[in-house]
Amino acid sequence: MxxxxxxxxxxxxxxxxxxxxxxxxxxxxxxxxxxxxxNDYHYQTTWLHETAAGTIHHDQTRIPIKDVVNSKVNFVQxxxxxxxxxxxxxxxxxxxxxxxxxxxxxxxxxATFGIPGLEENAFMISNINSARLIREHLEHNFALYHNEEEKNPARLNIVVGGGGFTGIEFVGELANRIPELCEEYDIDKSLVRIINVEGSPTVLPGFDPALVEYAMNSLESRGVEFITGAMLKECKPESIVYEKDGKQVEVPTKTTVWAAGVxxxxxxxxxxxxxxxxxxxxxxxxxxxxxxxxxxxxxxxxxxxxxxxxxxxxxxxxxxxxxxxxxxxxxxxxxxxxxxxxxxxSQGTLASLGHNDAVGVVFNKYKLFGWKATFMKKMSDNRYLLKLGGLGLMFKKGKFNFFY
Ligand SMILES: Cc1cc2nc3c(=O)[nH]c(=O)nc-3n(C[C@H](O)[C@H](O)[C@H](O)COP(=O)(O)OP(=O)(O)OC[C@H]3O[C@@H](n4cnc5c(N)ncnc54)[C@H](O)[C@@H]3O)c2cc1C
Incomplete structure (x- = not known):
């Protein structure tokens, strides 16, 4: 040719x-x-849950295309x-x-699988702009809470649909971010609910049971509620309806994030x-x-x-x-x-549970929990940046907060 x-x-x-x-x-x-x-940038899709929760700035997540392609490539935006x-x-x-x-x-x-109201009323973590919208929306609701005469719990209930990797990684970030937002907006932390709704009997279906147990314990200890074996039936502007054991339950919320299908x-x-x-x-x-x-x-x-x-x-x-x-x-x-x-x-599977906790399996057999899994996950993110744009890019955009 x-x-x-x-x-x-x-x-x-x-x-x-x-x-x-x-x-x-x-x-x-x-x-x-x-x-x-x-766009004129590449973004780290695998970091979008952090951008959405507001635990990292979106500029860390995106990389200008001109920084990684040279004059051999004609870029068309x-x-x-x-x-x-x-x-x-x-x-x-x-x-x-x-x-x-x-x-x-x-x-x-x-993918919303035809669930009524999801397309119109739920947020999705699918690109930089949709992730930024979630961050702004969360903050806006926290800011409004004390500015309304009648306190609206729907502003402080956050529902995440789906307990797969994306859903779990997102609630992990929320568990770190919510205490900061509470402090910023004078909100009692006990008023905030982070609810994860999952259709399977357990979150992270198919993952090693010991790692699932660790993940759930870690997240529950930081305030996440799990509702497993429950199907989301409808998403309304101010609530969601899920069905569990044949009963339908409605939860008031202005923030439903759908993380259960692509x-x-x-x-x-x-x-x-x-x-x-x-x-x-x-x-x-x-x-x-x-x-x-x-x-x-x-x-x-x-x-x-x-x-x-x-x-x-x-x-x-x-x-x-x-x-x-x-x-x-x-x-x-x-x-x-x-x-x-x-x-x-396969180089392994690692799920973050916030910036300082994670679970995973590497080299198909070694189970990792806590800081070791966090370290491996951040190293793998940094390795990608090294491959993509060399040492300069890795040091500019990489994650080096290994132990805190
Ligand atoms: C929150 C989250 C966390 C994840 N965590 C992990 C993880 O820890 N590990 C892992 O391995 N995977 C993870 N994934 C999955 C992983 O991100 C995807 O599998 C991966 O991004 C797919 O890469 P891709 O190149 O196919 O497309 P994408 O990364 O989705 O990129 C597609 C590109 O195409 C562009 N584009 C789309 N439509 C158009 C159009 N019409 N015209 C021009 N350009 C267009 C987009 O702007 C984007 O730049 C995660 C996903 C999410 C959402």
Whole structure:
């Protein structure tokens, strides 16, 4: 292939790491690389729960794209509207691009499973702006509490739907942030409720039971209430309704954060790709089954775990590993060489419970609790920054508050 046009859609973990790997491995005359993204920054999706709770500033979470891509890459700030894979074209809000090789890395959207009122009344942790809105909304309600004649408990009840990783990591941050807000707005801490509603009999379903117990104890000791085995039935502007043991319960709240489901960016399905659960079930070399010049990476791609015949969960970890294979295979295509197969190597699973506590399993067998898990999680975040933008970026945006 002679100087092909390589277009990468989305600067999330999958897209930006594909771009950075390509800019390292290809020469200026090997390919014409274009990266398209809505914003002029990449953000750490895995830190959005901290931005939402207000425990870190959003500027720590976002990284200007110009700081990590060089002049080999043409960056286009625009929104993708549609992909036309039969015509090798991408429609943007402000124009159109043609490509020889395409990488789709448009990430995820929240999935509300048709629960009445969620779409309209709940908050979602899906990007920097939605996370900032949650932080502002929390603070606004705390600020209003003493300024109303009739005290409204709905302002101080925070409901988090979903006890998976995102929900648990978010309540962990809230458990750290709420005492600060209470002090700031003269509110008695005992008036605030942080309620986690989970449909399964336990939070962090599928995780090691000892780690789940540790996580629940740690969070309960900091004021989090768990309502497990309960299904969210409706989200209203001033309350939520859940059902447990056949009974419906209504909780007054002005803050419901839905953290119980994501799906692939709907542009993928709408663009006519063959999909499975809204994602493209990629071939082993990460290409879409019907299009040999289209790679799909991250949350838009579906890959089966051969050990249990179930899809790998969508994670940043797998997106970053896929980006290496995609970049390698694009170079191989250009040079007429054989493409390699993607193989996921799990580096472990770690869930933070606030900035100073965590649980996890590393190297598939070692269970970690408390500061050791926190240390490992922050090291893994820093390692990503090192890979993305070198030592400078790691020291600028990294997490070095290991023990407090
Ligand atoms: C709160 C939270 C905590 C998490 N914690 C972890 C964790 O600890 N470990 C882990 O491994 N995973 C974690 N995850 C999951 C992980 O963040 C995702 O799996 C990962 O972000 C997927 O990467 P991606 O490259 O597919 O897309 P994303 O990171 O979602 O990026 C998609 C990019 O595409 C851009 N984009 C979207 N639509 C358009 C459009 N139409 N036009 C142009 N650009 C567009 C977006 O702006 C974004 O830059 C967490 C997720 C959340 C929400």
């Amino acid at each position: 002679n100087n092909p046009k390589v277009v990468i859609l989305g600067a999330g973990y999958g897209g930006i790491m594909t771009t950075v790997n390509l800019q390292k491995s290809l020469g200026v005359n090997d390919a014409n690389i274009t990266l398209v993204n809505k 625009d929104s993708v509207v549609e992909i036309k894979p039969d015509e090798n074209k991408v429609v943007l809000e402000n124009g159109e691009l043609s490509y020889d090789i395409l990488v789709v890395g448009l990430g995820f959207e929240s 799906k692939a960016n709907s542009i993928v399905e709408q663009s006519g790709f063959q999909t499975n659960r809204g994602k493209v079930e990629v071939k082993s070399d990460m290409r879409a089954p019907d299009y040999d010049n289209v790679f799909v990476v991250g949350d838009c791609a579906l890959i089966m775990n051969p050990e249990n015949e179930r899809p790998y969960p969508p994670t940043a970890q797998i997106a970053i590993q896929q980006a290496s294979t995609v970049a390698h295979n694009i170079k191989a295509m250009i040079q007429g060489q054989e493409l390699e197969s993607f193989e996921f190597i």
